Amino acid sequence: MSTSVITLDKICKGFTDGDKFHQVLDHVDLHLQRGDTVALTGPSGCGKSTLLNIIAGFERPTSGTLSLLGAPTTQWNDARWSEFRHQQLGVVFQQFNLLTPLNVEDNIAFPLHLNNERWTPWCDHLVDTLGLCALRKRHVETLSGGQQQRVAIARALAHKPALLLADEPTGNLDQQASLEVMRLICALAAEHHTSILMVTHSQECAEFMQRRWHLDLGKVHE
Numbered sequence: 001m002s003t004s005v006i007t008l009d010k011i012c013k014g015f016t017d018g019d020k021f022h023q024v025l026d027h028v029d030l031h032l033q034r035g036d037t038v039a040l041t042g043p044s045g046c047g048k049s050t051l052l053n054i055i056a057g058f059e060r061p062t063s064g065t066l067s068l069l070g071a072p073t074t075q076w077n078d079a080r081w082s083e084f085r086h087q088q089l090g091v092v093f094q095q096f097n098l099l100t101p102l103n104v105e106d107n108i109a110f111p112l113h114l115n116n117e118r119w120t121p122w123c124d125h126l127v128d129t130l131g132l133c134a135l136r137k138r139h140v141e142t143l144s145g146g147q148q149q150r151v152a153i154a155r156a157l158a159h160k161p162a163l164l165l166a167d168e169p170t171g172n173l174d175q176q177a178s179l180e181v182m183r184l185i186c187a188l189a190a191e192h193h194t195s196i197l198m199v200t201h202s203q204e205c206a207e208f209m210q211r212r213w214h215l216d217l218g219k220v221h222e
């Protein structure tokens with residue numbers, strides 16, 4: 001399968017800090033096909049989260065063109081971005097953004113409700129593999145950081161998205177749980193051709209991905 005999932009064409013992004021302009025992404029060209037898995041590395045503050053935020057539509061580039069699933073996003077309005085995020089995207093960002101009035105099960109089911117889908121055996125598999133069985137009815141604000149991270153991973157994968165964007169998705173987990181998560185997302189990539197772009201500082205986690213992108217001084221090197 002060779003469908004284009006992400007294309008960045010000369011993407012620039014900068015921030016103004018007082019009277020200084022800080023160029024974080026400098027004419028970045030990238031291409032990710034359906035089923036590609038990529039580990040994104042780079043020093044702290046180089047712009048990894050900014051790059052993921054642009055691809056998810058949470059931030060706009062200063063210039064350049066971002067295409068998703070073959071369509072340029074330049075003219076997308078909020079409704080079109082929401083449709084893409086609900087149907088095609090799973091995100092695990094550093095702030096888990098769980099829905100605090102809800103329990104674990106309802107958080108995981110949330111993307112299914114948005115798409116008028118029902119709980120599936122795949123969701124049970126996620127709950128089981130991520131060690132959440134005993135926590136299904138617990139309110140998420142009562143969980144530890146690692147437990148919340150596992151709920152965020154399950155929620156991101158429940159609707160089998162075409163694209164998973166993950167920012168240090170195993171940062172709060174022990175080694176055994178990290179390996180389980182990596183095996184789980186790789187199985188999804190293999191079976192469902194989900195593309196993965198994952199920020200990680202862990203060499204062990206990066207080795208699960210097929211490709212490496214290194215971001216530094218505004219440029220991405222493969």
Ligand SMILES: Nc1ncnc2c1ncn2[C@@H]1O[C@H](COP(=O)(O)OP(=O)(O)OP(=O)(O)O)[C@@H](O)[C@H]1O
Nearest residue numbers: 015016022024042043044045046047048049050051
């Ligand atoms: N909204 C903003 N306003 C001003 N500067 C910002 C903003 N967002 C990010 N930056 C700056 O852009 C640079 C890149 O930040 P970003 O969070 O993308 O880096 P990162 O590579 O993800 O870092 P880390 O590995 O530490 O999480 C940093 O210098 C940061 O201060």
